[in-house]
Amino acid sequence: MKKIVTVFSVFMLLFITACSSDTTSGNGSGGSWEPEKPIELVAPAGAGGGWDTTARMAAKVFEEEGIIDQGIGVVNKPGGGGAVAWAYIHSLKDSPYNLFVTSPPMLLVPLNGQSEFDFKDFTPIANLIADYAAIAVRADAKWNNLNELLEDMKKDPSSISVVGASAPGSMDHIQFVKVAKAAGVDITKIKYVSDQDGGALTQLLNGNVQVYSTGVAETVEQVKAGKIKVLGVTSEERLQGEVLEDFPTVKEQGIDATFINWRGFFGPPDMDEAALAYYEEKFKELNDSEAWAEIRKQYGWSEMYMNHEEYVKFLAEESDAMKALLDELGLGK
Known part of the structure; x- marks a missing residue:
């Protein structure tokens, strides 16, 4: 009898040890995980834009600060306003080695029917x-503030063309529409010109269009050169930094509208919980580092950290708001 008990005890000890080994290996959702090979960060656009810059700067700080020991490569996959990259990542279901950076087009492009995948088809990690x-507008334009421009647009919205680098119904279009709607412009009559080949600014400077809807960072050098003037930015308060601090906000001009170009990182669908926890911790460490604070300052970015849980809730709320605007424009799918 004693021999049977002893054998049973040994068996149970081996069983418990095996279970413990399985859960700590990272193969199960309850264990820990660390990367064992290089990581790919996908920028869903060409070199030089916001997605590309964010991915490359994150990879740089991760490696130089020793936050992640494995190598991190940035891969550009342009096309479809992000849809090409999303389809690629979606095909890598549950891979912990392929992440991507994204922003409002992750909501807008699927909502306007240009991608079959939306944010719910991936794993939000951290913003x-x-x-x-x-x-x-051009430096010599007749408008010196946003109200002057929008008053003219209220009278005849289609007489003034607005150019952006994104597709109709995506970010550059919607950020302008949101401001115009708050000012009382009939947004269904706004003439939006999409130039996705890098010529939006050239169209403005050549006089082909009258208004340029873009990101703040894309305007700084042109303002310094005296070629354009910024009538308004969509932040809650004035931005900090040379030139940036001179840009008036939309809100300070009496128009109750903001637009946040949030930017964060996602993984493929069904990412293992242990891998998600690992990356969530690493992105928090990145966010809190002095090196990343310097990067934010360099590019005029504001801190907007959200963990996985906060991000999921935020994305759902933003998606509802964007859908309402697209439906009003007749661009919802």
Whole structure:
């Protein structure tokens, strides 16, 4: 009898040890996980834009600060306003080695029917920054503030063309529409010109269009050169930094509208909980580092950290708000 008990005890000890080994290996949702090979960060657009810059700067700080030991490569997958990259990541179901950076087009592009995948088809990890929209005109334009421009648009919205680098119904379009709607412009009559080949600014400077809807960072050098003036930015308060601090906000001009170009990182669908927890911790460490604070300052980004749970809730609320605007424009799917 004693021999049977002893054998049973040994068996149970081996069983418990095996279970413990399984849960700590990262193969199960309850264990820990660390990367064992290089990580890919996908920027769903070409080099030089906000997605690309955010991915490359994050990879740089992760490696230089030793936050993540494995190598991190940034891969550009442009096309479809982000849809090409999302389809690629979606095909890598549950991979913990393929992440991507994204922003409001992750909501807008699926809502207007240009992608079969939306934010619910992926694993939100953490949001890091907030960027903002700028509404700009040529330096010699007759409008010196946003109200002057929007008053003219109230009278005849289609007489003034607005150019942006995104597709109709995506970010550059919607950020302007949100401001115009708050000012009382008939947004269904706004003439929006999409130039996704890098020529939006050129169209403004050549006089082909009158208004440029873009990101704040894209305006700084042109303002310094005396080529354009920024009539308003969509942040709650004035931004800090050379040139940026001179840009008036939309709200300070009496128009109750803001637009946040949030930017963060996602993983493929069904990412293991242990891998999600690992990345959530690492992005928090990145966000809190002095090196990342310097990057934010360099590019005029504001801190907007959200963990996985906060991000999921935020995305659902933003998606509802964007859908309402697209439906009003007749661009919802």
